[in-house]
Amino acid sequence: MHPTLVGAALSGALALAVPMTALGFSDRMHQPKSVVPPAETIDIPAGTLDYALPGEFLDSGRPAMAPSKRMAVPAFSIMKQQVSLADYDRCVAAGACAAPDAQEVSADVPVTGVSWLDAEAYARWFSGATGASWRLPTDREIAAAAAERFAGDSFSAGADDPSNPAIRWIRQYQQEAAAKRPADPRPKPRGHYGPNSKGLEDFAGNVWEWTSTCYERVTLGAGGGHAGTTRNCGVRVIEGRHRAYMSNFVREGKSGGCAVGTPPDNLGFRLVKEKISFIAVINQRLQDLLGLARRNDT
Amino acid sequence: MFTRRQALLGAAAAGVLGATLPRMASAAQVAEADIAGLPREKVALVAPPFVHAHEQVASGGPKVVEFTMHVLEKPVVIDGDGTVMQGMTFNGSIPGPMMVVHQDDYLELTLVNPATNSMPHNIDFHASTGGLGGGALTLINPGEQVKLRFRATRAGVFVYHCAPGGPMIPWHVVSGMSGTVMVLPRDGLKDENGRPLRYDRIYYIGENDFYVPRDKDGNFKKYETPGDSYADTVEVMRGLIPTHVVFNGAKDALTGDNAMKAKVGETVLIVHSQANRDTRPHIIGGHGDYVWEQGKFANPPAKDLETWFVRGGSAGAALYTFRQPGIYAYVNHNLIEAVELGATAHFVVEGGWNDNLMKQVVAPGPIATY
Ligand SMILES: [Cu+2]
Numbered sequence: 001m002h003p004t005l006v007g008a009a010l011s012g013a014l015a016l017a018v019p020m021t022a023l024g025f026s027d028r029m030h031q032p033k034s035v036v037p038p039a040e041t042i043d044i045p046a047g048t049l050d051y052a053l054p055g056e057f058l059d060s061g062r063p064a065m066a067p068s069k070r071m072a073v074p075a076f077s078i079m080k081q082q083v084s085l086a087d088y089d090r091c092v093a094a095g096a097c098a099a100p101d102a103q104e105v106s107a108d109v110p111v112t113g114v115s116w117l118d119a120e121a122y123a124r125w126f127s128g129a130t131g132a133s134w135r136l137p138t139d140r141e142i143a144a145a146a147a148e149r150f151a152g153d154s155f156s157a158g159a160d161d162p163s164n165p166a167i168r169w170i171r172q173y174q175q176e177a178a179a180k181r182p183a184d185p186r187p188k189p190r191g192h193y194g195p196n197s198k199g200l201e202d203f204a205g206n207v208w209e210w211t212s213t214c215y216e217r218v219t220l221g222a223g224g225g226h227a228g229t230t231r232n233c234g235v236r237v238i239e240g241r242h243r244a245y246m247s248n249f250v251r252e253g254k255s256g257g258c259a260v261g262t263p264p265d266n267l268g269f270r271l272v273k274e275k276i277s278f279i280a281v282i283n284q285r286l287q288d289l290l291g292l293a294r295r296n297d298t
Numbered sequence: 299m300f301t302r303r304q305a306l307l308g309a310a311a312a313g314v315l316g317a318t319l320p321r322m323a324s325a326a327q328v329a330e331a332d333i334a335g336l337p338r339e340k341v342a343l344v345a346p347p348f349v350h351a352h353e354q355v356a357s358g359g360p361k362v363v364e365f366t367m368h369v370l371e372k373p374v375v376i377d378g379d380g381t382v383m384q385g386m387t388f389n390g391s392i393p394g395p396m397m398v399v400h401q402d403d404y405l406e407l408t409l410v411n412p413a414t415n416s417m418p419h420n421i422d423f424h425a426s427t428g429g430l431g432g433g434a435l436t437l438i439n440p441g442e443q444v445k446l447r448f449r450a451t452r453a454g455v456f457v458y459h460c461a462p463g464g465p466m467i468p469w470h471v472v473s474g475m476s477g478t479v480m481v482l483p484r485d486g487l488k489d490e491n492g493r494p495l496r497y498d499r500i501y502y503i504g505e506n507d508f509y510v511p512r513d514k515d516g517n518f519k520k521y522e523t524p525g526d527s528y529a530d531t532v533e534v535m536r537g538l539i540p541t542h543v544v545f546n547g548a549k550d551a552l553t554g555d556n557a558m559k560a561k562v563g564e565t566v567l568i569v570h571s572q573a574n575r576d577t578r579p580h581i582i583g584g585h586g587d588y589v590w591e592q593g594k595f596a597n598p599p600a601k602d603l604e605t606w607f608v609r610g611g612s613a614g615a616a617l618y619t620f621r622q623p624g625i626y627a628y629v630n631h632n633l634i635e636a637v638e639l640g641a642t643a644h645f646v647v648e649g650g651w652n653d654n655l656m657k658q659v660v661a662p663g664p665i666a667t668y
Binding site for chain 2: 058061062103104163164165166167169170173174176177178185186217219228229230
């Protein structure tokens with residue numbers, strides 16, 4: 001552990017009141033730092049982005065195109081590669097992560113079969129193990145890092161014919177079918193899909209990535225403003241070859257039954273490294289626990 | 299090993315049947331002369347979910363309808379994860395193709411077992427009478443062929459399947475060897491008052507339960523030959539819990555680009571077979587307007603069904619006129635089997651939306667406060 005850092009961050013009373021495990025630092029995390037290899041990151045400079053907002057949009061009660069907005073994205077650092085199965089297994093071995101629903105292989109493959117909750121647990125453990133602050137990227141950050149490989153809502157569009165909701169439904173179904181999964185969804189060794197123009201590797205391969213962004217249903221008002229929003233943080237945005245929304249405990253994309261459409265092949269993730277200090281993370285965690293912070297970062 | 303055993307079983311069955319034949323000789327010979335004078339029609343089969351072109355109402359008298367099927371043993375991919383099963387097929391498809399005749403026609407099948415196969419196969423037609431459904435007269439080794447004729451005395455949809463004896467029977471069936479014969483009444487389908495019912499399209503959905511063994515890590519195992527897979531597969535079969543329940547031979551075989559198509563106002567006859575296990579077809583967002591749940595057309599169809607029951611070892615038929623456009627999921631309404639094991643198909647139905655049947659009165663939004 002890091003007694004000096006922790007001690008510096010906590011006032012005495014709080015330190016007694018908050019169990020260490022609640023901070024994401026299990027007492028089983030005794031291995032020396034050297035067993036947790038550092039994650040290679042790439043720096044994405046601050047910029048602006050024309051970006052189709054995630055979520056579902058309604059205009060006059062009808063499904064509408066996701067509005068595209070020019071948005072500022074502050075600079076950030078993101079893992080060059082997806083978190084690997086070997087990386088994730090170290091968290092499992094430390095008792096801080098649940099075993100993934102992934103097939104054990106010897107190759108250096110990304111971890112798959114992990115839920116948003118698993119990814120969050122990994123971020124907490126990895127932050128503690130490395131002494132840095134790691135978190136899931138927001139959807140906007142993924143869009144900035146994925147650059148030319150970002151698909152976003154390629155299947156979302158407005159109702160072609162307001163009087164016939166089935167037209168949009170069928171078109172969406174057919175577009176998704178046309179973009180359907182390749183014959184082999186088995187995770188490939190990291191690097192298989194290569195880097196994009198920013199150096200981000202394997203984005204939009206056969207592993208979709210969790211983001212911290214909550215699902216929202218937005219009623220558009222006059223002039224494209226948001227007249228009303230329902231946010232559901234039990235469902236998070238996933239990005240990859242196309243955008244998807246998944247319950248935070250789901251580990252595998254599935255279609256069938258009533259859910260028509262093409263699901264993600266696999267669910268995995270990569271993390272963003274915060275510029276802020278370790279102490280700030282501790283404070284943030286404390287605030288979360290005390291309910292002082294907004295629960296959801298979008 | 300089981301090759302020799304099956305050859306013996308086949309010989310024994312043929313011997314028993316041969317002994318009873320002389321007593322029926324005179325009647326059989328009279329019939330033979332009559333049959334020789336009937337018109338003959340050769341029909342090329344098509345792979346499901348499609349069905350070869352056919353008359354709904356017979357334009358002439360009884361005839362002999364000729365079909366040919368080749369048995370093909372081949373590895374088949376049965377889900378999106380690339381799971382491979384050592385499949386056994388009638389004519390290369392799972393299920394085997396549907397054969398359509400009219401009541402009192404003679405169905406004449408040439409069954410070919412190519413030398414490239416490793417096992418004896420045969421065919422048991424539930425539509426036929428005697429001879430173990432033809433199974434006793436059709437057991438052929440690789441490199442052989444056989445021709446069987448039977449009279450279609452009863453109208454309905456009937457399963458056919460391979461039944462090469464003993465433990466081979468369920469194994470060949472759950473490896474893919476089943477299909478359906480449809481025997482239409484000569485004057486076509488009718489409602490409960492005898493009024494004609496017609497269809498614009500027909501789809502044949504064969505449902506299969508597969509039992510693929512797993513390795514010690516829980517991954518599906520892949521085998522080089524059907525024989526290699528036998529012992530492990532039987533062990534899974536005896537647990538009675540399938541690893542896959544699919545339509546048309548594979549998970550998602552009838553979704554996406556391969557979804558079935560129809561238009562608003564069109565009437566579709568959906569024939570659903572399951573040679574081994576019970577199932578409960580349901581159209582999500584639709585109904586069965588007229589359903590022959592047991593699949594036999596001499597019985598009046600049930601009306602307005604939400605879900606119907608197809609017994610293992612039978613086929614059922616449902617007639618439905620689509621009234622609203624959109625995507626319809628056609629499922630086995632054990633939804634675990636539909637979603638987790640694969641028993642889901644889709645219909646893509648184009649046409650005009652009918653607000654009178656359904657309308658979203660208020661779109662989803664925040665809960666109203668008063
Ligand atoms: Cu067989």
